[in-house]
Amino acid sequence: MSTEPMPDDAERLLEQACAWLSQLHSGEFSQSARQELNAWRAADSAHEQAWQRAEKLWAGLGQLRGRRGIPGAQPLPREGGRQAHDADLLASSPVGAADSRLSGNDGLRSLKGRVTTRTRRRSRSLSVAVACCALLALTLTMLYPPAFWRADYLTGKGEQRTITLADGSRVMLNTATALAIHFDDNVRRVELLSGEAFFDVAKNAQRPFVVSSAGSEVRAIGTAFSVQRQSAQTQVELVEGIVEILDAQRHRERLTAGQSALIGVNNIALQAVSRPESMALWREGYLQFDGLPLHQAVAQINQYRPGRVVLLNTALADKRISGLFRLDALDQALASLKAAVPELQIVSVTPYLVVLR
Numbered sequence: 001m002s003t004e005p006m007p008d009d010a011e012r013l014l015e016q017a018c019a020w021l022s023q024l025h026s027g028e029f030s031q032s033a034r035q036e037l038n039a040w041r042a043a044d045s046a047h048e049q050a051w052q053r054a055e056k057l058w059a060g061l062g063q064l065r066g067r068r069g070i071p072g073a074q075p076l077p078r079e080g081g082r083q084a085h086d087a088d089l090l091a092s093s094p095v096g097a098a099d100s101r102l103s104g105n106d107g108l109r110s111l112k113g114r115v116t117t118r119t120r121r122r123s124r125s126l127s128v129a130v131a132c133c134a135l136l137a138l139t140l141t142m143l144y145p146p147a148f149w150r151a152d153y154l155t156g157k158g159e160q161r162t163i164t165l166a167d168g169s170r171v172m173l174n175t176a177t178a179l180a181i182h183f184d185d186n187v188r189r190v191e192l193l194s195g196e197a198f199f200d201v202a203k204n205a206q207r208p209f210v211v212s213s214a215g216s217e218v219r220a221i222g223t224a225f226s227v228q229r230q231s232a233q234t235q236v237e238l239v240e241g242i243v244e245i246l247d248a249q250r251h252r253e254r255l256t257a258g259q260s261a262l263i264g265v266n267n268i269a270l271q272a273v274s275r276p277e278s279m280a281l282w283r284e285g286y287l288q289f290d291g292l293p294l295h296q297a298v299a300q301i302n303q304y305r306p307g308r309v310v311l312l313n314t315a316l317a318d319k320r321i322s323g324l325f326r327l328d329a330l331d332q333a334l335a336s337l338k339a340a341v342p343e344l345q346i347v348s349v350t351p352y353l354v355v356l357r
Helices: 007-024 031-043 045-065 093-101 104-143 146-150 294-304 327-340
Strands: 161-164 170-173 178-183 188-194 196-200 209-213 216-220 224-230 233-240 242-246 252-256 260-263 268-271 286-293 308-311 320-326 346-350 353-356
Touching: 007 031, 007 045, 031 045, 188 196, 188 224, 196 209, 209 224, 216 224, 216 233, 233 242, 233 252, 242 260, 252 260, 252 268, 286 294, 286 327, 294 308, 294 320, 294 327, 320 327, 327 346
Parallel strands: 188 209, 308 353
Antiparallel strands: 161 170, 170 196, 178 188, 196 224, 209 216, 216 242, 224 233, 233 260, 242 252, 260 268, 286 320, 346 353
């Protein structure tokens, strides 16, 4: 007896699989959620079939962003491949059997009825698949901007990750960061699509290391520096060595250790750093405010903390905030805002929504 689910069940399972897939790529998929997903896939062969169909929809989207691997695409242990689902209708066994048993006009009408019913079911399943694909595309576009689809490495909100590139250079990605790697025989190019990264570059005078961001470039041979993309601007902090920086109009500046620069569309602004040892402090798990306006401090907290902190009291937006806070204890940072700005009221609507008024 066939274990293929009825069309209504297949549609329902496909919707569930699409929901799981959207959550998997949301950037906030916990280990417990992964275990639940694996249990759901293993519970029934129909679940795994729905998962593989959803993966095919995702693979179609994956071609748009040029990625090769698909997280979660590998089968679970001891699972076999799915049998072909799209065999020709007239060659399938129920129709073939009907064709051998029926004759005359009654048989022809019955056969046509079966084919019509199956065609409608396949059309309905295709419509559901297309709708799920569109829903999945919309969800992914909201979760990840199109630039993320071109990334070779990325991190979710609050996540940090260290990778080693093919040349031996090490890169630490900060929260919500996306990188694309373009190495060839002449240049080692890394494109910062979004976020912030710290580069510890392996020396190779014959192959310069170039980080591009929003039209600007940072060129190095062997050094350590951080690059943060801020919309149309790029922030560079040089910890050691020397780098050359260029804006989109090819204006050039050279940075030495302990210097910082803000690269605009057609200008480069060198910035003084009072304490070079505090550069890229996020690598040590800290967030530092040194006389930062409250609205900017809230924006930085939102980069790391799950959920959203909303500042409603605009009259307090320019109040200055100072302090050193752990990235894994940002609720304490929120509490400290009250001490710095006594008139500020903090209302926790939910653990993921905090209102400052």
